[in-house]
Amino acid sequence: MNRTLYYNYIDEKLHALALRIDTNGKLNMLHLHMHSESFYLHFLNLLYGYMLENLNKSLQNVEAIDLIDYKNKIIIQVSATSTKSKVESALSKDIIEKFPSFKFMFLSISKAASSLRKTNFKNPHGISFSPASDILDLRSILDEILQKQVVAQKEVYELIKDELGNEIDVVKLDSNLAMIINILAKEKWNDDCHEEPAHKFEIDRKILHNQLEKAKCLIEEYSLYHVKVDSKFAEFDSMGSNKSRSVLAKIKREYIKAKDFRSPDDVFFAVIDVLKDKIIESANYSQIPIDELELCIDILVVDAFIRCKIMESPEGYKYAAS
Structure with missing residues (x-):
């Protein structure tokens, strides 16, 4: 840990x-x-x-x-x-x-x-x-x-x-975060669903603004899935009000809690680590191999980065809306 x-x-x-x-x-x-x-x-x-x-x-x-x-x-x-x-x-x-x-x-x-x-x-x-x-x-x-x-x-x-640890274990509860991961886990994340995001220059500008080095390659690769993730969020929202909003709010909350920790790269990956724990602890999480789970979380966090939910945005930043 x-x-x-x-x-x-x-x-x-x-x-x-x-x-x-x-x-x-x-x-x-x-x-x-x-x-x-x-x-x-x-x-x-x-x-x-x-x-x-x-x-x-x-x-x-x-x-x-x-x-x-x-x-x-x-x-x-x-x-x-x-x-x-x-x-x-x-x-x-x-x-x-x-x-x-x-x-x-x-x-x-x-x-x-x-x-x-x-x-x-x-x-x-x-x-x-x-x-x-x-x-x-x-x-x-x-x-x-x-x-x-x-x-x-x-x-x-x-x-x-x-x-x-054993005295007051919190009862596992359902979470929208686990639900969207369950949806993403059913998708094929390959070159067939790659699509250059709108305003790619803006994403590069935000990477530079936050001085992200280790996370840069992850963001550049998984930003190509932004359009598909956006469609999955639309599907998710059809299941009820505030579904995608609550997920993005949760990611933002964990980012705010992690902001005081070390370098921007450390903050970025700390958010991923915390979300992984939260998802695994959710009662409605459908267990998948850990590497598949990490792939889905990485894609979700990169999407949140594009949507201004984590890391600081440069002045005038326009996220790559589909």
């Missing part, structure tokens, strides 16, 4: 855990919350280099504090509730007085906490606490992971795979 795939796997698993915490029934909430505390203890230790341990092991039913790092002097409350009153309630507990030299942190494990980071809180015991940096949520954690090198991301990936 590459850096993009590690990040996307981590993103999906953490969001799946957050969704379970957010929607779980009351009978299962306590068990799930305790599991989340244990998971985030090891997760934060790996991600930030902390030495956290569960305070409940030494002090039973402690209010306001779930995790503690004696060496780095950090105490953390882990909560599925992300409100001002929840944070202030923790800050007001008497046990906070026992850790005057520690820093207090708040981890929201299911809700976004961006608004909390801009809030002023009552802090009656005067413990060190800066909301802007000491309130964590899924978004801030993912931003931290995004900055990591691939070796560090792989370590996080391995931890999450071990902890959550």
Whole structure:
């Protein structure tokens, strides 16, 4: 797996855990919350280099504090509730007085906490606490992971795979992306369906504008299938509203998520890799040999490149509409 795939796997698993915490029934909430505390203890230790341990092991039913790092002097409350009153309630507990030299942190494990980071809180015991940096949520954690090198991301990936891989596998769902691949897989992609696209100069201009070197030959070869792909999209749209639009939107979304990764060529091929995983994971994907799957994805992504869905377009660019 590459850096993009590690990040996307981590993103999906953490969001799946957050969704379970957010929607779980009351009978299962306590068990799930305790599991989340244990998971985030090891997760934060790996991600930030902390030495956290569960305070409940030494002090039973402690209010306001779930995790503690004696060496780095950090105490953390882990909560599925992300409100001002929840944070202030923790800050007001008497046990906070026992850790005057520690820093207090708040981890929201299911809700976004961006608004909390801009809030002023009552802090009656005067413990060190800066909301802007000491309130964590899924978004801030993912931003931290995004900055990591691939070796560090792989370590996080391995931890999450071990902890959550079998615990919260996402149910496979149908996808329009897999459906269009099923359609493309039935076609013959040979010289008989080659057709010079309109505005070929524009495609060359976009390749040059994005400084694509490795992807250049792929785009030049598969752009000759653009007219045929366009006809397949027309066939696809006859099956229902927004079919092709949703596929192109999905490709664009994955491109936007991958834009921060290395060179333009790396971004281009990262989109292909992610789409391959998404298609294979779809319930309605009709399995074909991997090389045939990769051919269909390459053709689809090149088509998306021509249609301005991935990579930056030069000023005045006119895509090769059929």
